[in-house]
Amino acid sequence: MSSVDRPGVTQLRVARSEWTKLCSLRSTRWSLLAAALLTIGFPLIFASVVEAHWGRMSPSEQANRQPLDIALVGVNISQLAIGVLGVLLITAEYSTGMIRATLSAVPKRLPVLWAKIAVYAAVTFGLALLSVLVAFFGSQAILNSKHILQIGLGDPDVIRSVLGAAAFLVLIGIFAMALGAIVRNTAGGIATFALILFVIPPLLNVLPPTWNQAISTYLPDSAGRAMFALSHGANELSPAGGLAVFAGTTACLVGIAALLLVRRDS
Amino acid sequence: MIEAIGLTKQYGSKRAVDDLSFTVQPGLVTGFLGPNGSGKSTTMRLILGLDAPTAGTVTVAGRRYRDFPAPLHEVGALLEARSLHPGRTAYRHLLALAQTHGIPRSRVDELVDLVGLHDVANKRAGKFSLGMGQRLGIAVALLGDPQTLLLDEPVNGLDPEGIHWIRTLLRGLAAEGRTVFISSHLMSEMALTADHLIVIGRGHLVADMSVTDFLATASGQxxxxxxxxxxxxxxxxxxxxxxxxxxxxxxxxxxxxxxxxxxxxxxxxxxxxxxxxxxxASLEEAFMDFTREDVEYKPQVHA
Structure with missing residues (x-):
């Protein structure tokens, strides 16, 4: 551990610093808690509703209920919390002026971006995986009281979907961070994030169906969703394809963010 | 030693710093004086590499700031604009910056005591008064025990006791052979603290001389x-x-x-x-005399 005694900036030290920064804000802790509660809470509510109404459902309705969809329904909502926090972790540096202190300590700048992404990705992965697993077992336990819709982690594609959902949230977080670093403004960053994830996909429905299909399949929303969907239609990407497309898009954005971080005055 | 050569910074159509050349010597407190909007803060940002110059160069101890492997051990800076997250405690703020350089917690504790923030170290910095925020900023500047100190308006918001404290501190640091560069728009403050003056107006150099010479030259009898x-x-x-x-x-x-x-x-x-x-000629008058042509926002006087 001789590097510990040598003075100077290293990537690992910057990561440690960003970890301290992430943990030392009340707003960050609350946002992460909210993301976890949303990921867990919605499946439990959803499972309870299905369990309570099961007897009154028609056989076709019953057939439409997928246990994995129930377990992962919270991811659709918690992605908003993860995304907003991702934007904020970058833009708050600019709005508070902290960026001046940060970049004075690390004037090469890029280590800060890598460290922020790595720390946030690690935190979201751990948190998302844990909450998705809790949601899975929790919703299964609720459904088990009527002995309905039972699946196990070992069933085909289940583990893949659970990991895919956690990976999806990680990529959402990185995607949002890159947007924040490009826009450098909290309102603008969150608006751009919401525009890409929630506004553009339904708007594309006005296009001719073939066009819509050609474009929206590759947007972060549907590409990301393919990562944790259990069944895949003929026009949808495979889980690996979805991961590749969403990860590729995110990597491009991170590249642009890195370039701008080095080039721009701050 | 800080050395600026032909330093120029253009923001859109506005030239904030214009062909500025000066040298800040070690062992002295050098005052950086100019009216509001004259380019002092921009120059500070250029020294720290936060902004890139449009033309010219500025180096500290012969190197560009960006090239230092351990910048906090070379240059300590306090910028005029608040540079911290208001939701973070003073201690965590210092710790996070210390960690980028592997500076131990013991040094953070030492500084918290030195700047007199011991009782409020675990309070969120957003709740700090201007003076306390200033002390925290000075703690950040001293974190790496640097040879060069760059302080933008350091006495801003400090009470008389605080002003005396920082004056003594800065003179002590200069006496140890460090380079101390402090900006101010208050001539009277500079006269008490600085040995040497660099005066700018509208982004260009107006005077570069000792405080004594400045007073003798400025404003005819x-x-x-x-x-x-x-x-x-x-x-x-x-x-x-x-x-x-x-x-x-x-x-x-x-x-x-x-x-x-x-x-x-x-x-x-x-x-x-x-x-x-x-x-x-009073100090203020001497200063105003020097920079009269260079004041950017002149009040319109109607007779």
């Missing part, structure tokens, strides 16, 4: 004269090199002539004088 026949005297003193202002009640302020010369002229013409006082 001014003499106040009171005489019942002031108007007559003013006419006698009239000369292209002489400037006389009258308040209309028998009192004149004359520049361009010594009190001796004015007395002789008055005696030769049989004019009685009720007062003849050489006025030493």
């Amino acid at each position: 001014l003499v106040r004269v009171r005489a019942p026949r002031a108007t007559e005297l003013a006419a006698l003193l009239s000369d292209p090199a002489v400037h006389v202002t009258s308040d209309g009640t028998g009192s004149l302020e004359v520049s361009g002539l010594s009190s001796d010369q004015i007395g002789e002229i008055a005696a030769a013409n049989g004019i009685a004088l009720h007062e003849l006082t050489p006025l030493r």
